[in-house]
Amino acid sequence: MDEVDELLSIRAAELYYEENKTQDEIGQALRLTRWKVGRLLAQAKQRGFIRIEILHPRARRLPIERRLREERGLDDAIVVSHAGVQSPEELQERTAQAAADYLTALRPVPRTLGVSWGRTLFEISQHLRNGWATGVNVVQINGGVSLNRRPGTAAATAVGIAQKGGGSATLLPSPAILEQLATKEAIESDRVVAGVIELARSSDAYLFSAGAADHNSVHVESGYLSTADVDVLVQKGAVGDVVGRYIDSDGNIVDPALDARTVGLTLDELRAAPLGIAVVAGTAKHAVADAVVRSRLCSVLVTDEATALHLLDG
Amino acid sequence: MDEVDELLSIRAAELYYEENKTQDEIGQALRLTRWKVGRLLAQAKQRGFIRIEILHPRARRLPIERRLREERGLDDAIVVSHAGVQSPEELQERTAQAAADYLTALRPVPRTLGVSWGRTLFEISQHLRNGWATGVNVVQINGGVSLNRRPGTAAATAVGIAQKGGGSATLLPSPAILEQLATKEAIESDRVVAGVIELARSSDAYLFSAGAADHNSVHVESGYLSTADVDVLVQKGAVGDVVGRYIDSDGNIVDPALDARTVGLTLDELRAAPLGIAVVAGTAKHAVADAVVRSRLCSVLVTDEATALHLLDG
DNA sequence: GCCCGGTCTGCTCATATGAGCAGCACTGCC
DNA sequence: GGCAGTGCTGCTCATATGAGCAGACCGGGC
Numbered sequence: 001m002d003e004v005d006e007l008l009s010i011r012a013a014e015l016y017y018e019e020n021k022t023q024d025e026i027g028q029a030l031r032l033t034r035w036k037v038g039r040l041l042a043q044a045k046q047r048g049f050i051r052i053e054i055l056h057p058r059a060r061r062l063p064i065e066r067r068l069r070e071e072r073g074l075d076d077a078i079v080v081s082h083a084g085v086q087s088p089e090e091l092q093e094r095t096a097q098a099a100a101d102y103l104t105a106l107r108p109v110p111r112t113l114g115v116s117w118g119r120t121l122f123e124i125s126q127h128l129r130n131g132w133a134t135g136v137n138v139v140q141i142n143g144g145v146s147l148n149r150r151p152g153t154a155a156a157t158a159v160g161i162a163q164k165g166g167g168s169a170t171l172l173p174s175p176a177i178l179e180q181l182a183t184k185e186a187i188e189s190d191r192v193v194a195g196v197i198e199l200a201r202s203s204d205a206y207l208f209s210a211g212a213a214d215h216n217s218v219h220v221e222s223g224y225l226s227t228a229d230v231d232v233l234v235q236k237g238a239v240g241d242v243v244g245r246y247i248d249s250d251g252n253i254v255d256p257a258l259d260a261r262t263v264g265l266t267l268d269e270l271r272a273a274p275l276g277i278a279v280v281a282g283t284a285k286h287a288v289a290d291a292v293v294r295s296r297l298c299s300v301l302v303t304d305e306a307t308a309l310h311l312l313d314g
Numbered sequence: 315m316d317e318v319d320e321l322l323s324i325r326a327a328e329l330y331y332e333e334n335k336t337q338d339e340i341g342q343a344l345r346l347t348r349w350k351v352g353r354l355l356a357q358a359k360q361r362g363f364i365r366i367e368i369l370h371p372r373a374r375r376l377p378i379e380r381r382l383r384e385e386r387g388l389d390d391a392i393v394v395s396h397a398g399v400q401s402p403e404e405l406q407e408r409t410a411q412a413a414a415d416y417l418t419a420l421r422p423v424p425r426t427l428g429v430s431w432g433r434t435l436f437e438i439s440q441h442l443r444n445g446w447a448t449g450v451n452v453v454q455i456n457g458g459v460s461l462n463r464r465p466g467t468a469a470a471t472a473v474g475i476a477q478k479g480g481g482s483a484t485l486l487p488s489p490a491i492l493e494q495l496a497t498k499e500a501i502e503s504d505r506v507v508a509g510v511i512e513l514a515r516s517s518d519a520y521l522f523s524a525g526a527a528d529h530n531s532v533h534v535e536s537g538y539l540s541t542a543d544v545d546v547l548v549q550k551g552a553v554g555d556v557v558g559r560y561i562d563s564d565g566n567i568v569d570p571a572l573d574a575r576t577v578g579l580t581l582d583e584l585r586a587a588p589l590g591i592a593v594v595a596g597t598a599k600h601a602v603a604d605a606v607v608r609s610r611l612c613s614v615l616v617t618d619e620a621t622a623l624h625l626l627d628g
Numbered sequence: 629g630c631c632c633g634g635t636c637t638g639c640t641c642a643t644a645t646g647a648g649c650a651g652c653a654c655t656g657c658c
Numbered sequence: 659g660g661c662a663g664t665g666c667t668g669c670t671c672a673t674a675t676g677a678g679c680a681g682a683c684c685g686g687g688c
Contacts, residue, residue: 010370017366018376022644035668038645044368051397052331053365054358056324062332083365336674349638352675 008032009040013050016041053083057094058101064308068293068301072311075299078102080281082305088282091304095281096123099302102277103207104132110275114141114203114265115161116243117154118218120279121209125160136165141200141208142243142264143174172196174263176244177224184261193263200265205275210292212284213238213246233258240288242267242278242297249287251295271296278302286310322346323354327364330355367397371408372415378622382607382615386625389613392416394595396619402596405618409595410437413616416591417521418446424589428455428517428579429475430557431468432532434593435523439474450479454486455514455522456557456578486510488577490558491538498575507577514579519589524606526598527552527560547572554602556581556592556611563601565609585610592616600624 011030015021016037021029023037030037044050059081068077078101080094103124113136115121138161144154155171162169174193178184187193211217213234219225219241230238236255237248244262246254253259253267270276278298280289289307292298303311325344329335330351337355341348358364373395382391392415394408417438427450429435452475458468469485476483488507492498501507525531527548533539533555544552550569551562558576560568567573567581584590592612594603603621606612617625 006370007372010368010372013368014374014376017368024644033668034645036666039666042646049368049370049373051367051369053367054324054327054331054363055365056320056363058321058324059363060328062328338674347638348675350636353636356676 005040005043009044009047010049012037012040013044017050054081055084056081057084057090058097059083060098061305061308064305064312067312068308072293073296074293074301075275077300077308078302079308080302080304092120092281093123093127095279095302095304096120097127099124099207099277099279100127100129100132102300102302103128106205109133110136110204112137112139112199112203112205113161113165114139114200114206114208114273115158116140116142116206116208117144117157118209118211120281121207122153122157124207124279125157125164128161128164130164131166133165133167136162136167137170138162138165138167139170139196139200139203140172140264141203141206141270143172143176143262144244170196170199172200172264175224176219176222176263177258178261178263181257181261184263187263197265201269203273205277206265206270206273207277207279208243208270208298210278210280210285210288211241212282212288213240214284216284217241219244239291240285242288242292243270247288247291247295249291249294251291251297267295267297270298273299275299281307283307319354319357323358323361324363326351326354327358331364368395369398370395371398371404372411373397374412375619375622378619378626381626382622386607387610388607388615389589391614391622392616393622394616394618406434406595407437407441409593409616409618410434411441413438413521413591413593414441414443414446416614416616417442420519423447424450424518426451426453426513426517426519427475427479428453428514428520428522428587429472430454430456430520430522431458431471432523432525434595435521436467436471438521438593439471439478442475442478444478445480447479447481450476450481451484452476452479452481453484453510453514453517454578455517455520455584457486457488457490457576484510484513486514486578489538490533490536490577491572492575492577495571495575498577501577511579515583517587519591520579520584520587521591521593522557522584522612524592524594524599524602525555526596526602527554528598530598531555533558553605554599556602556606557584561602561605561609563605563608565605565611581609581611587613589613595621597621600628 008030012026015026015029024034027034027037061079061081064079065077068074078098080098085091115138138158140158158169158171172193174187213230215227215230217230220227220230233246233254238246238254239249243264245259245267248254276298277300278292279302280292281304283306286307289303290311293301293311322344326340329340329343337351338348341351375393375395378393379391382388392412394412399405429452452472454472472483472485488501527544529541529544531544534541534544547560547568552560552568553563557578559573559581562568590612591614592606593616594606595618597620600621603617604625607615607625
């Protein structure tokens with residue numbers, strides 16, 4: 001395409017997209033046949049001169065979703081658009097909303113849904129609508145009685161999802177991480193706890209997020225880990241955690257001793273699930289999102305455009 | 315439009331614009347008739363959910379051009395797009411390119427073109443192509459022998475435009491502003507100078523820019539004014555200059571004594587021209603662009619999107 | 629219960645667009 | 659100069675889309 005045609009294709013695009021003229025009218029204005037105009041427009045599109053964006057908080061990026069399915073082997077992917085996003089919080093919210101939409105549209109409706117907890121899951125629970133499902137029983141899949149701030153958000157998340165879905169919640173009455181292995185083993189052998197974990201294992205689907213391995217982690221905020229603990233984990237290669245278990249970029253447990261003191265489903269149990277929905281968004285979580293997808297911890301990923309592109313290209 | 319329809323229109327837009335599905339196919343996917351899909355897409359457009367941008371350095375904004383013509387009474391307006399602009403310099407370049415394009419396409423081809431000088435005009439001269447016209451004589455319309463830095467750019471501008479247009483340039487051999495009124499009068503009565511000004515008055519068209527009233531002005535750079543002089547002018551209400559003459563926001567001369575010492579066409583002579591092309595771009599020039607258009611110093615304006623929107627809404 | 633105005637739906641028909649193809653001009657090679 | 663190969667042009671025809679309209683539907687007033 002020479003320079004003259006390039007310029008003509010721009011003039012044609014202006015008249016077509018900004019002035020809503022027909023290709024025939026454009027042909028008359030630029031002294032071209034309408035077929036030439038059609039070809040110029042096709043070339044302008046093909047060469048990327050035309051950008052079409054959907055500006056809406058609920059907008060998704062279907063081509064990126066397809067690439068994620070095809071290139072990363074996911075069963076499904078939901079990618080929310082960045083168009084018009086003002087702040088990281090807004091992106092987080094859009095992603096939570098998309099996850100809620102996905103759950104609502106999920107067929108068949110899961111009878112038992114295993115959930116983790118954290119900021120993302122809490123936000124999803126808030127975006128779900130009353131009646132999003134009928135009779136969904138929700139079960140916690142990892143320990144989560146917070147030690148200090150925000151008491152009860154873990155419980156509120158599970159209960160909220162269950163109530164709005166017309167079912168009930170089964171909480172896992174245990175800390176996330178225990179200081180002694182013996183205590184952890186004792187708790188897991190408790191009849192109630194063991195029963196909950198057994199129920200969790202039988203879930204039809206899992207919904208969980210992933211945390212970045214940094215000082216803002218909910219485990220630090222909840223008092224299960226110190227910032228120094230996190231630093232050590234990072235040094236061992238940790239990129240983040242899933243259901244409280246810290247993994248490296250290949251999805252391997254970085255600290256087996258710590259992992260043994262962590263209550264809840266194991267990562268291999270999660271991997272074995274027929275439907276595992278991971279919801280991961282934000283720049284800080286690019287590395288852990290990659291680890292989750294790479295090690296097949298989820299079959300469905302709900303994420304944002306930048307994270308998705310990171311998984312695909314870089 | 316209720317929330318359900320809004321969401322449907324976004325889903326439809328994704329399938330239509332990102333996946334290139336037909337409205338009929340979308341109808342099948344979303345369990346709607348194709349007419350409903352068409353209406354949802356129309357509503358998405360109308361409500362501004364769909365943004366179409368033309369990403370190209372030569373892209374123009376025709377709807378804004380029309381508004382400028384209609385709402386500000388211009389004979390013509392050229393507005394270059396901001397889409398994809400990285401730096402103010404790039405915008406300046408796009409505008410100069412657009413001005414060069416406009417000149418090249420101008421019919422009838424002017425036989426005599428009066429030009430001012432400055433950074434913008436120099437850039438336009440560089441973007442013109444050899445043979446952009448055949449036999450255009452170029453004449454300087456205001457004094458412009460620079461005192462210090464960049465000697466000869468004023469002359470190079472006029473000569474460049476003329477040569478590429480297959481004609482010759484007539485330079486105005488005089489400083490822009492003189493220190494004494496008597497000297498200015500003496501220079502203007504010089505036979506050569508008077509002849510050039512007479513020729514300038516007879517131009518078929520004028521091409522000029524406008525300067526902001528700030529310390530970066532070419533008049534400061536060229537040594538005709540000190541930064542203190544500019545401060546005083548600003549205090550008197552100056553928003554910028556056209557052909558070396560400082561005006562307020564209504565286009566009135568702010569300092570008649572200074573104006574009397576300025577060599578070249580007067581603003582009223584410029585206003586009387588049948589075709590006056592002003593090329594003004596950049597945030598710093600919003601105020602002076604408004605003054606130029608408001609006081610009808612030009613009949614054609616070449617500018618950038620942000621400046622144009624400032625003229626219309628701001 | 630019944631009527632009325634407004635809105636929405638799914639149609640017909642006209643128009644705009646894209647796919648595909650035959651002919652033509654141009655280029656490079658002999 | 660002749661000729662095959664390549665790419666562009668302007669057509670035909672099929673398809674996609676938009677305008678306009680008759681009837682269905684809904685909510686409110688009597």
